[in-house]
Amino acid sequence: MSRHDRIKRGGLLAALLVFAVLARSQALAAPADALMPIEKYTTPKARTLANTHRLRLLEFSEQIYNCMPWVAVYPGRLGFPKYKDSADDERYLSTWIYVDQRDDPVFAALPQERRVSAMFSRYGVDMLRRMAGLSDVVDDSDVAGLSVVLSWLKPGTSKPGQQAVNETVALFIDKTTAADFLAKRVGGEEFMSRARFNVFDGERLLGRLPIEVWEDSFNSTYKLSNYTPPKGARCQ
Amino acid sequence: MRAWLSLASLLGGIVLLTAACATSEEWSEWRGHTTHFASGTHGFFSLRNNKDGSNPRVSRTDVDAARSENWWGKAITVSPEQIFQN
Numbered sequence: 001m002s003r004h005d006r007i008k009r010g011g012l013l014a015a016l017l018v019f020a021v022l023a024r025s026q027a028l029a030a031p032a033d034a035l036m037p038i039e040k041y042t043t044p045k046a047r048t049l050a051n052t053h054r055l056r057l058l059e060f061s062e063q064i065y066n067c068m069p070w071v072a073v074y075p076g077r078l079g080f081p082k083y084k085d086s087a088d089d090e091r092y093l094s095t096w097i098y099v100d101q102r103d104d105p106v107f108a109a110l111p112q113e114r115r116v117s118a119m120f121s122r123y124g125v126d127m128l129r130r131m132a133g134l135s136d137v138v139d140d141s142d143v144a145g146l147s148v149v150l151s152w153l154k155p156g157t158s159k160p161g162q163q164a165v166n167e168t169v170a171l172f173i174d175k176t177t178a179a180d181f182l183a184k185r186v187g188g189e190e191f192m193s194r195a196r197f198n199v200f201d202g203e204r205l206l207g208r209l210p211i212e213v214w215e216d217s218f219n220s221t222y223k224l225s226n227y228t229p230p231k232g233a234r235c236q
Numbered sequence: 237m238r239a240w241l242s243l244a245s246l247l248g249g250i251v252l253l254t255a256a257c258a259t260s261e262e263w264s265e266w267r268g269h270t271t272h273f274a275s276g277t278h279g280f281f282s283l284r285n286n287k288d289g290s291n292p293r294v295s296r297t298d299v300d301a302a303r304s305e306n307w308w309g310k311a312i313t314v315s316p317e318q319i320f321q322n
Contacts, residue, residue: 036322040322041322042321042322046322065296066296069294069296069299077316079322081316081319081320081321081322082320082321083320083321084317084318084319084320084321086321092320094320096316147320149319151313151314153311157311158311163310163311163312164310164311164312165311165312165313166311166312166313166314168313168314168319170314170319170320198319200313200314200318202312202313202314203312203313203314203315203318205314205318224294226294227294227295228294228295229296230295230296
């Protein structure tokens, strides 16, 4: 084989390798993809928050990505949005996660408000606790509170030939109430009465369903069998 | 000689990149057992056993690969504009 052929073959293989790496990485939602792009924020306050706390949010995203593979942060939904009808520029540390679960007859048999209660108790409270743990972010005077949005597959909608539907609950709560609730100084009923929240069935607004909140330690105790976190990940 | 060493390294890299994942059949099976509904009951998120009795190991990359074809953007979901403003 001539030197020219060897160089050509080497180049071709290198190109194949690069293609293989790119093809794989495009299929993945890397932790950085979860962060709201800074250029999408509409006010200087929000952009400053996003810039100042970018590394902490990235660490937070990596923690979820590596240690809680049963949930996923939607791309671009971890950041500092404001409530949609807010007249002022109150910014919330917010995470929107998708809970990856399949249809189950027991879950499906629950009335919708019980499903929302169960999902918020399990995943919403846990996410609030995790976000509250980012004390340097939460203590920023430009952060008004915490927000968690949860989506999951609505039971019975993932049938062949029809488009599946997600149920969603979106909640916004001020910092003081969040801290008091997590420290058990405020009960679940009071917490929900102070929160701004809405439930959606697909794209349809259902409003404030009667949600109950109870103790659920799933996320702090659950271990996915056979799952190996990426090397270097610190999962508690 | 040097060219062949480079060739071997490149091929090795490609093999590592593609072989570190479970097969699509394994993942289809795994996806069928991911229910861990919010009832307070744990342990629905289990993997099937291999025929030799061992359990397949699951990496974060495997989870991504299984999800990429299944759920991003496919279900009808409320839009962000109905919830918040950037």
